[in-house]
Amino acid sequence: MAALPSEKTYLGLALLVVAGSAAGFGSLVLRQEHADAVPLPAVQLSEEPYAPKAVAAAPVKVEAWPAPAPQSRGREWVYDAFSPPEIYYNGRSRQFSVKPPASLVEGDAAEPFGLELVAVRPEPFRLQLIGYVGAAGNWRGTFQNTRTGEVFLAAAGRRLPTLGLTIRSLDVGTQPVTVAESMTTRQRVATAVVRDEQAGRDVTLTHRERVYTGTLFAFVAAPGQSATREVRVGDSFKQGEASYRIEKIESTPPSVEVVKEAATLPQPDRRILLPREAETPEEGTPAPTS
Numbered sequence: 001m002a003a004l005p006s007e008k009t010y011l012g013l014a015l016l017v018v019a020g021s022a023a024g025f026g027s028l029v030l031r032q033e034h035a036d037a038v039p040l041p042a043v044q045l046s047e048e049p050y051a052p053k054a055v056a057a058a059p060v061k062v063e064a065w066p067a068p069a070p071q072s073r074g075r076e077w078v079y080d081a082f083s084p085p086e087i088y089y090n091g092r093s094r095q096f097s098v099k100p101p102a103s104l105v106e107g108d109a110a111e112p113f114g115l116e117l118v119a120v121r122p123e124p125f126r127l128q129l130i131g132y133v134g135a136a137g138n139w140r141g142t143f144q145n146t147r148t149g150e151v152f153l154a155a156a157g158r159r160l161p162t163l164g165l166t167i168r169s170l171d172v173g174t175q176p177v178t179v180a181e182s183m184t185t186r187q188r189v190a191t192a193v194v195r196d197e198q199a200g201r202d203v204t205l206t207h208r209e210r211v212y213t214g215t216l217f218a219f220v221a222a223p224g225q226s227a228t229r230e231v232r233v234g235d236s237f238k239q240g241e242a243s244y245r246i247e248k249i250e251s252t253p254p255s256v257e258v259v260k261e262a263a264t265l266p267q268p269d270r271r272i273l274l275p276r277e278a279e280t281p282e283e284g285t286p287a288p289t290s
Contacts, residue, residue: 020086114242117273118219118228120254122212126163129205132172132190141170141192142207156192168197168202176206216249218256220273231256 082252124146131142140153145163154160156170175189190207205211217226219228224238229237236245241262248257253274 048171065067082140088210113269113271113273114222114239115244115257115258115260115273116223116276117254117256118221120216120218120249120251122251123217123232125203125205125211125213127160127165127194127205128210129190129192129207131207132170135238136172139170139172141167141190143167143192164197166197167192168195169193182227216251218246218249218254220256220258 111222126145126146128144129141129146130151132139133142134140138155141154142151143154144151147163150185154167156167159166170190170192172188172190176184177185177187177189192205194203194205196203203211215232217230217232220231221228221229231237231246233246233249237244238244241264243261245259245261246256247259247270250256256273258271258273260271
């Protein structure tokens with residue numbers, strides 16, 4: 001079958017391109033052959049014998065990494081890239097504690113804290129009803145001032161200016177009382193409603209149980225000492241050359257969070273203290289005053 005005119009045209013153009021390329025490259029080769037040769041420079045050899053020379057070492061800047069800084073939870077909480085602390089969980093305090101890496105323990109890390117927790121107690125309301133005397137219509141309550149220990153008799157309507165309290169009512173009635181490991185019985189119970197002028201509310205007292213404010217306080221002491229100090233949250237005091245600040249008090253389990261500051265410490269030492277010996281729980285459960 002004869003080729004189409006258009007195909008013959010394309011074939012002719014391709015042959016022309018090939019011929020043109022061959023002619024161009026051939027002329028370049030001829031020009032290169034007839035070009036003047038460029039003389040190469042002569043190599044000058046030294047007559048001195050070869051002597052090796054040491055290359056000066058590049059300057060190296062050496063910087064020591066700063067010691068890892070303790071975390072805000074205390075000096076024991078020190079983290080290093082290659083020496084992490086050993087972390088433990090204390091089931092009694094429900095807190096985590098650590099043992100810092102031996103390579104990072106500074107000399108002052110072994111310094112005694114200088115304070116121990118003796119006990120944690122709920123704060124009793126400043127007036128307690130501990131008994132009663134009299135008869136119907138003429139009851140007198142036996143009250144105790146927990147601040148001074150004074151015990152006195154008082155009836156409804158009496159104001160106690162030194163305590164900022166007023167006894168609004170006092171009554172004695174039969175109420176069901178649950179006895180441990182026994183059946184419920186009905187007993188006479190004295191009840192007093194006291195107006196707390198400082199808090200602006202009424203507080204109900206009974207002679208069968210102590211009433212608490214809901215605030216905790218603690219007793220702390222120097223190691224090995226029997227003399228204790230009563231402290232509350234926010235209290236600050238000085239013992240020896242160190243200052244201590246009470247940050248938190250917990251009842252379950254009994255514990256106190258304390259911050260120690262001293263000139264010998266690079267930064268404050270924060271610790272959670274547990275009672276130095278087992279406590280005997282108080283009888284009864286703190287009663288709410290609401």
